[in-house]
Amino acid sequence: MRQRFCVHGLRALVRAVAKACQQCRNRRATPNPPEMGRLPAERLSAFTHPFAFTGVDYFVPFDVVVGRRHEKRWEVVFTCMTIRAVHIEISPSLSTDSFLLVLKMFISRRGVPRQIISDNGTNFRGTSRILADEIERLSSDALVRKHPEIEWAFIPPAAPHMGGAWERMIRTVKAVLMDILPKSFLREEVLRAALADVENIINMRPLTYIPLDSYECEALTPNHFLLGNSSGIREKDDFDAGMPTLSENFRAAGDLADRFWRRWIREYLPGLTRRAKWFENPQAPIAPDDVVIIVDENAKRNRWTKGRVLDVIGGSDRQIRSAVVKTSSGLVTRPVVKLARLDLKSVNPTAEHGVRGGGNVSAQ
Known part of the structure; x- marks a missing residue:
């Protein structure tokens, strides 16, 4: 166009047309993460017994040799939210029954936790319902004193960053295991012994600064x-x-x-309690009736689902952390960091730049 015409303000007009294009605005939309919230009470609960507040999750299975067969064994990592200790168990499957047995072994060794925090896995959901039904059944019995109720909390779906306290421990466990385990013909007893060794190694790590000039006081672990x-x-x-x-x-x-x-x-x-960021100007949070696009790392961007916000869920600091979105396939709950609000304002770039119809240059 510049080779054939001399158009004043062409660069600004092209930017205005691109800014007014709804498809371009949708393609440029990105999530706006809210300000980091205050640390939850379970991270700051001093003078409580270890694993009183526990986060739990599975990680990728290992192939073990059982006789002449190859079977999978999942590792379950329990993380103390206060002192950052870990406890590792082995589960033969992802079923609710297997996790109930794993939880029983954990409680027998570490005591009954006050609260367990996890994602929305079906085995975790099923276990929480079974425990609630059991407590209700024993509510009129004297045995309830021996079976205190466990509060179970779930993070929002598709929000693994909200479980970062145990996700970081899983990464540490995997990093150590990949260095010490054999690449093939792994027996279950070898895996169990290795996990016990890894558990002790991680629980020996320093939580505080290690003094190099004095060996009299060791770092807290x-x-x-x-x-x-x-x-x-x-x-x-x-x-x-x-x-x-x-x-x-x-x-x-x-x-x-x-x-x-x-x-x-x-x-x-x-x-x-130290914060090194979150000093930018706050932006307007997502609100009901906003049209959003749901970020999905497993799909191409042009296939991400659009929806309308029906309700928002805030934290104790009144920051909006997640929202209920109505899509063509139903209602879903997603964290705000996975929701990109779409700008649906109607803009006429030709009117803003004084371009009238009938000329040699068209905004199209």
Whole structure:
């Protein structure tokens, strides 16, 4: 066009036409993540027993040799939301029955958690319903005191970032396993022993800064809360100190736990509350009746589903975190980071730039 015509303001007109094109606006639409929320109470609950607040998830299965057969074994990772300790179990399948047995083994070793947080897997949903029915059945029985109710919380669908506390631990477990496991002919007992070793290694990792100039004070680790020290090996001085009385032992154990928790508050907690971003100007959140496009990493962008927001779900800080969207296939709940709001304003670029009909140049 520039070789044949001299058009004043052509560059601005082309930008205005592209800006007014609804298809171009849809293609450029991106999600607007809300400001990071405050840390949940379970991340800051000092002086609670380990795994009182637990996140749980599965990760990719391993092929094991059983006799002459090859079978799959899934690994289930339980993560303490407060002290960042991990507990690993093996499950033969993804069914609800298998997870119930895994949960029973976890509770037998680590105690009954107050709250379990997970994604919306069918085995997790089924287990939460079974536990709720069991508690309701025992509500009039004295045995209910031995079966305290477990609160089960679910993150929104398609929002793995909201389970980052245990997703990061799964990544650490996988990184260690890939280095130590054989590439083929893996037996189940070898896998079980390797997982126990990986669990201990991860629970020995430092939670706080490691002092390099002084070796007198070691960094705080999850094992300090689980075993009393980082490695679980009792020092020789513990046996040479004489035979204290029962009351002295009880008092010393309580003082030791309190000392670790005071270090947790002084050294680890300040690092959790630090924010290094979220200083931009806040943008208007998604609201009901907004038309959005749902981000789907498993599909091409031109096949992403469009829908209309029916309701929004906010957090304790009044930030909109997820929304209920009506699509052609029904209602879905998605986090805000997976919803791109479409700009449906009607713009006439030719009128804005004074281009009239009948001339040599057309906005088309």
